[in-house]
Amino acid sequence: DIQLTQSPSFLSASVGDRVTITCRASHDISSFLAWYQQKPGKAPKPLIYAASTLQSGVPSRFSGGGSGTDFTLTISSLQPDDSATYYCQHFRSYPLTFGGGTRVEI
Amino acid sequence: EVQLLESGGDLVQPGGSLRLSCAASGFTFSSYAMTWVRQAPGKGLEWVSHVGNTGNTYYADSVKGRFTGSRDNSKNTLYLQMNSLTAADTAVYYCVKRDSSGWFHYWGQGTLVTVSS
Numbered sequence: 001d002i003q004l005t006q007s008p009s010f011l012s013a014s015v016g017d018r019v020t021i022t023c024r025a026s027h028d029i030s031s032f033l034a035w036y037q038q039k040p041g042k043a044p045k046p047l048i049y050a051a052s053t054l055q056s057g058v059p060s061r062f063s064g065g066g067s068g069t070d071f072t073l074t075i076s077s078l079q080p081d082d083s084a085t086y087y088c089q090h091f092r093s094y095p096l097t098f099g100g101g102t103r104v105e106i
Numbered sequence: 107e108v109q110l111l112e113s114g115g116d117l118v119q120p121g122g123s124l125r126l127s128c129a130a131s132g133f134t135f136s137s138y139a140m141t142w143v144r145q146a147p148g149k150g151l152e153w154v155s156h157v158g159n160t161g162n163t164y165y166a167d168s169v170k171g172r173f174t175g176s177r178d179n180s181k182n183t184l185y186l187q188m189n190s191l192t193a194a195d196t197a198v199y200y201c202v203k204r205d206s207s208g209w210f211h212y213w214g215q216g217t218l219v220t221v222s223s
Contacts, residue, residue, distance in 0.1 A: 032208065034209040034210065036151075036210070038151075043200055043213040043214065043215055043216055044151065044200075044210075044213055045213075046209065046210060046211060049205065049207070049209040050207065050209070087150065087151055089151070089153075089209070089210065091204075091208035091209055091210075094156065094164040095153060095164070095165075095166050095167065096141075096153040096156070097153060098150060098151040098152065098153065099150075100150050101150045101151070
């Protein structure tokens with residue numbers, strides 16, 4: 001099974017800061033990785049798919065990078081609305097798995 | 107507009123059974139794989155089950171042998187039959203439409219399953 005390790009699990013930053021979340025896969029998953037944002041009481045919202053493709057309607061301050069085993073989600077200029085928990089998820093093979101999540105506090 | 111409406115969540119006793127449904131609309135249901143994802147209270151996301159557009163299935167080890175995913179393409183509905191439930195199955199269950207490339211594109215609002223005596 002492919003395990004995904006996200007870091008950090010929590011981060012606190014200020015409006016306008018550049019923040020980066022990392023996701024490490026236990027095996028090569030090529031670019032079969034997506035990122036999701038979840039706010040309390042709501043369903044997750046897709047941000048990035050295929051490691052670096054921005055989902056339609058997602059602000060351009062979000063970007064994704066990496067391939068193989070190491071991936072990043074970067075928010076170039078943190079906004080108040082970005083307070084949420086972020087998850088990476090692979091879809092390379094079954095079982096599909098999520099990272100443990102990163103809670104971002106503004 | 108894609109809509110996914112889950113139903114069937116309830117309070118059930120340990121060892122009991124429950125069937126969740128997900129009514130889909132706004133897309134050609136029979137052409138897309140679907141997935142169930144759950145989230146225990148205060149915890150992260152956990153993939154539960156994949157149901158392919160022709161009905162092929164995959165399961166997380168935590169539910170294999172107890173849960174059965176299925177679909178009725180004539181009714182545009184996805185199902186999750188859950189048996190031998192334990193407290194560890196307490197969670198919000200989300201129905202998800204997968205993109206043709208595999209990522210989780212559209213999510214329902216979720217339905218709460220509580221397993222408790």
